Ligand code: IPM
């Protein structure tokens with residue numbers, strides 16, 4: 593059966609890095625007869641330029657019809673002064689919300705070859721392998737009412753609303769517990785229950801759901817402490833589950849522990865494991881068009897797609913191994929470069945991964 597992948601490169605380095613992930617997927621498609629078909633669409637600033645909206649109807653239709661979505665990144669200087677309602681980021685948020693991609697999985701894994709690239713001491717981060725499960729379609733990102741209003745005294749006031757219903761908390765909690773079951777069975781729920789009623793409810797509901805997962809050790813942490821613990825002793829964490837905004841912030845911190853935000857993939861899943869896969873970094877307009885961006889986060893996102901939406905762990909593992917082999921061969925893009933390594937551009941890194949895949953399939957034939 594044909595599998596449809598909607599490809600949304602987006603803005604900035606998005607087009608460059610997505611091209612490399614497609615190269616990798618095309619190779620496996622032929623090599624393993626995966627029966628993938630790709631169809632491209634516009635999102636973000638690119639869509640705004642073409643249609644006057646960052647999330648056109650065509651793109652919504654394309655993504656609804658697809659089995660999975662591969663996204664690059666959105667945003668850039670060019671669109672920063674637009675009204676917030678049509679900024680590129682709205683395209684991404686619209687997509688997450690329309691498709692109900694409520695579970696955002698952000699693994700932070702330190703590749704031993706890159707231990708020196710972390711700004712933390714190697715002993716603090718070596719062996720780091722954690723997963724942040726971020727709620728993605730609720731919370732303060734989407735809560736109503738929101739806006740900027742004029743007060744009677746003539747002053748403007750900005751406001752947003754943090755809301756979570758029990759059902760929203762339950763479904764992300766189940767997802768996080770099940771992920772923890774497949775890992776080291778430790779789940780830390782991060783909230784601000786000492787101040788925010790909404791996350792006090794979060795804590796209660798997560799605790800309640802936890803009774804169904806007696807094999808998972810549940811703990812709770814306030815978000816300020818979690819931010820501190822992430823840079824103090826990150827290896828204490830196995831799986832973190834948290835709200836949309838806390839997850840946004842903590843996942844950038846976790847990413848940096850691994851040395852480069854250019855290495856980290858993500859999956860955003862709905863209730864049926866249909867998903868959108870994207871690197872966790874942004875569109876990096878400062879280096880866009882130069883061919884120097886690191887495509888590995890996007891390539892690893894394609895691996896997550898094969899694993900989570902298509903149940904092809906075999907294909908995912910081949911990609912992950914090829915990425916690891918490229919690092920072992922000292923091949924580095926500028927963001928992870930250090931002395932003595934071979935510095936390459938975006939396309940060369942993609943080629944290195946593909947040749948790793950070829951080598952594995954050739955070895956299989958010979959062996
Ligand atoms: C992320 C990004 C987005 C977010 C932006 C681009 C809207 O920072 O995916 O973490 O805040 O969710």
Ligand code: MG
Pocket residue numbers: 840841844
């Ligand atoms: Mg973010």
